[in-house]
Amino acid sequence: MASVNLDTAFTYEAPDVRGHFGPYGGAFVPEILIPALEALRQAYAEARQDPAFWEDYAALLREYVGRPTPLTFAPRLSERLGGMRVFLKREDLCHTGAHKINNTVGQILLAQRMGKKRIIAETGAGQHGVATATVCARFGMQCIVYMGAEDVERQRLNVLRMQLLGAEVRPVESGSRTLKDATNEAIRDWVTNVHDTFYLIGSVVGPHPYPMIVRDFQRIIGDEVRQQLAEQLGRETPDALVACVGGGSNAMGLFYPFLTDRCVRMYGVEAAGEGLEGRHAATLSCGRPGILHGALSYLLQDDDGQVLLAHSISAGLDYPGVGPEHAYLKDLGRVTYVTATDAEALEGVQLLARTEGIIPALETAHAIAFLPRLAQELGPDAVVVVNLSGRGDKDMGTIARYLERKCTNNL
Amino acid sequence: MITRLQSMFATLRARREKAMGLFLTGGFPDPESTLELLKVIDEAGADFIELGMPFSDPLAEGVPIQRASERALRHGIRLVDVLHMAEAFRSRSQTPLLLMGYVNPVYRYGMQAFCRDAAQAGVDGLILADLPPEESEALAEAAQEAGLAMVYLIAPNTPSERIQQIDALATGFVYAVSITGLTGSTLQSHEAIEAYLARARQLVTRNPLLVGFGIRSHEDALRLGRHTDGFIVGSALIRLVERLWDDAGLSLVDRLEAVQRFVHELKYGTSVPAS
Numbered sequence: 001m002a003s004v005n006l007d008t009a010f011t012y013e014a015p016d017v018r019g020h021f022g023p024y025g026g027a028f029v030p031e032i033l034i035p036a037l038e039a040l041r042q043a044y045a046e047a048r049q050d051p052a053f054w055e056d057y058a059a060l061l062r063e064y065v066g067r068p069t070p071l072t073f074a075p076r077l078s079e080r081l082g083g084m085r086v087f088l089k090r091e092d093l094c095h096t097g098a099h100k101i102n103n104t105v106g107q108i109l110l111a112q113r114m115g116k117k118r119i120i121a122e123t124g125a126g127q128h129g130v131a132t133a134t135v136c137a138r139f140g141m142q143c144i145v146y147m148g149a150e151d152v153e154r155q156r157l158n159v160l161r162m163q164l165l166g167a168e169v170r171p172v173e174s175g176s177r178t179l180k181d182a183t184n185e186a187i188r189d190w191v192t193n194v195h196d197t198f199y200l201i202g203s204v205v206g207p208h209p210y211p212m213i214v215r216d217f218q219r220i221i222g223d224e225v226r227q228q229l230a231e232q233l234g235r236e237t238p239d240a241l242v243a244c245v246g247g248g249s250n251a252m253g254l255f256y257p258f259l260t261d262r263c264v265r266m267y268g269v270e271a272a273g274e275g276l277e278g279r280h281a282a283t284l285s286c287g288r289p290g291i292l293h294g295a296l297s298y299l300l301q302d303d304d305g306q307v308l309l310a311h312s313i314s315a316g317l318d319y320p321g322v323g324p325e326h327a328y329l330k331d332l333g334r335v336t337y338v339t340a341t342d343a344e345a346l347e348g349v350q351l352l353a354r355t356e357g358i359i360p361a362l363e364t365a366h367a368i369a370f371l372p373r374l375a376q377e378l379g380p381d382a383v384v385v386v387n388l389s390g391r392g393d394k395d396m397g398t399i400a401r402y403l404e405r406k407c408t409n410n411l
Numbered sequence: 412m413i414t415r416l417q418s419m420f421a422t423l424r425a426r427r428e429k430a431m432g433l434f435l436t437g438g439f440p441d442p443e444s445t446l447e448l449l450k451v452i453d454e455a456g457a458d459f460i461e462l463g464m465p466f467s468d469p470l471a472e473g474v475p476i477q478r479a480s481e482r483a484l485r486h487g488i489r490l491v492d493v494l495h496m497a498e499a500f501r502s503r504s505q506t507p508l509l510l511m512g513y514v515n516p517v518y519r520y521g522m523q524a525f526c527r528d529a530a531q532a533g534v535d536g537l538i539l540a541d542l543p544p545e546e547s548e549a550l551a552e553a554a555q556e557a558g559l560a561m562v563y564l565i566a567p568n569t570p571s572e573r574i575q576q577i578d579a580l581a582t583g584f585v586y587a588v589s590i591t592g593l594t595g596s597t598l599q600s601h602e603a604i605e606a607y608l609a610r611a612r613q614l615v616t617r618n619p620l621l622v623g624f625g626i627r628s629h630e631d632a633l634r635l636g637r638h639t640d641g642f643i644v645g646s647a648l649i650r651l652v653e654r655l656w657d658d659a660g661l662s663l664v665d666r667l668e669a670v671q672r673f674v675h676e677l678k679y680g681t682s683v684p685a686s
């Protein structure tokens with residue numbers, strides 16, 4: 001494992017032409033999907049060069065998504081943490097309530113460019129499913145969302161939202177009945193209907209070119225942070241960036257524009273679930289390199305290469321894999337990956353709710369939960385930006401169950 | 412050195428006969444029955460056998476092979492057990508045997524170690540459903556060193572130039588997936604499939620060309636086999652085995668005889684009389 005010497009210039013150009021981030025990434029897919037990936041790669045390469053494409057994308061972000069999202073100073077939270085100045089990048093204020101919409105807007109424009117009318121997606125917590133159903137409604141496309149049967153039960157409200165938006169939600173009963181199996185089923189659908197179907201992947205995962213495309217559509221988060229810091233503080237870079245990591249798209253979006261700013265520390269917070277000795281979803285912290293869903297990355301697996309079930313209180317982090325670019329950044333030592341447990345995440349929810357009047361998604365709460373530790377490390381002068389990736393409405397059922405249990409126990 | 416696979420294809424070509432490959436998941440329907448089944452399948456007319464390496468996330472498989480994989484894993488089957496099954500099979504048969512599965516368990520095992528151990532167990536080649544040639548350089552090298560054939564797949568939507576490239580890289584045969592779909596799918600539009608196979612026949616010149624996915628009967632095999640050197644049956648066998656083994660009223664002999672009849676009929680169109 002190499003670590004980056006922050007005293008020397010750090011250049012960053014990844015992935016390579018075949019979609020490799022160092023040893024990670026690539027396209028490990030059945031042959032049937034190779035032409036589809038090649039068509040997507042070409043369509044994106046052309047779109048990337050086309051100013052009209054980016055104008056459409058920017059207009060949608062502005063007028064439909066509601067960007068730029070604010071960079072909110074969190075005075076009471078900062079005070080609670082002993083003075084470290086915390087700024088919140090408010091992706092929770094995006095249309096549909098999370099950063100996911102940045103990517104679905106970009107990919108639906110690509111799908112339209114490619115003449116596709118049938119969109120498939122997979123979802124865990126439902127945020128990506130809702131964002132996909134939303135843009136499909138907006139663009140008049142057929143939308144099918146695969147969702148683990150267990151997640152369908154856990155996230156009733158998001159299922160209803162998707163259905164209200166005109167999407168068909170297909171519960172997946174195979175395997176673990178969660179995101180991993182929903183993804184298998186989405187890929188199986190794609191294999192079967194590849195001629196007319198666009199697979200709208202929701203994170204920086206999957207075969208090349210998806211991790212690159214999703215990162216590029218999410219980098220708007222970091223780009224705006226840079227500009228907003230300059231306007232609000234007169235400095236373009238913070239001392240540290242913090243984001244939660246499941247698949248890792250909100251983190252990549254925040255980190256990517258700062259990767260070559262060697263003074264910026266970066267922290268990705270994974271879900272430690274019941275603790276790293278128990279059931280968890282801390283792929284980078286505890287996994288080993290492996291191949292799942294089209295890419296080589298870190299993976300929770302047993303000694304025989306069978307994929308393990310992940311666990312997190314947040315259905316959105318409950319995935320045994322992680323984006324290959326994160327695997328690369330971990331090995332490079334450019335990003336530090338830490339963990340927060342279910343219990344810590346719930347404390348994170350309450351901390352932000354009570355100090356700032358913002359109820360974060362359980363995913364985001366993992367990033368919040370890491371702040372007290374970071375404050376001790378960085379001290380009172382540091383400027384820290386936390387990606388507030390989504391709002392907590394969807395998790396109120398889970399949060400309520402926990403709080404009620406806690407109250408009962410205290411009686 | 413003439414490999415078992417090459418000599419099998421040469422023999423069949425001389426007899427103007429199509430090669431029939433059968434797929435069975437290692438450890439399915441249970442660890443003990445796999446070996447019995449391999450023996451019966453071999454004797455009933457299989458020209459080569461694909462032994463499946465169970466995987467938790469078999470994303471190119473339809474429901475029958477998914478279920479078979481899950482069932483084998485529930486029995487605690489590990490990759491090393493599949494290698495032992497291959498070894499046991501090899502100790503009493505010279506029929507070519509390939510391992511088929513997904514890349515991660517092989518990657519975890521270590522590519523060189525895996526190829527070496529597979530070759531030592533008497534395996535002749537590898538087919539990995541999620542390993543296109545672009546990503547297979549390291550494994551192909553290890554396979555070559557160990558003397559294992561590498562089979563690559565083509566699909567109806569594979570461009571002609573790519574089919575030629577795949578033919579140039581493959582060392583056992585080229586596996587033509589009959590349809591864009593999953594294993595065990597229903598064959599549709601025979602004209603389109605035949606046009607694709609006829610095109611592939613023109614392009615695959617260095618390797619034998621075999622067709623698989625969706626073949627359930629001798630009639631399917633005859634029709635699709637016309638343009639190829641042979642055919643492969645997986646899900647139809649898995650479905651039959653699942654049904655037979657879930658029927659508590661049948662004895663092991665009944666079950667094995669039913670499999671024998673099915674396999675014989677697939678290849679020859681006539682059933683062997685029950686003994």
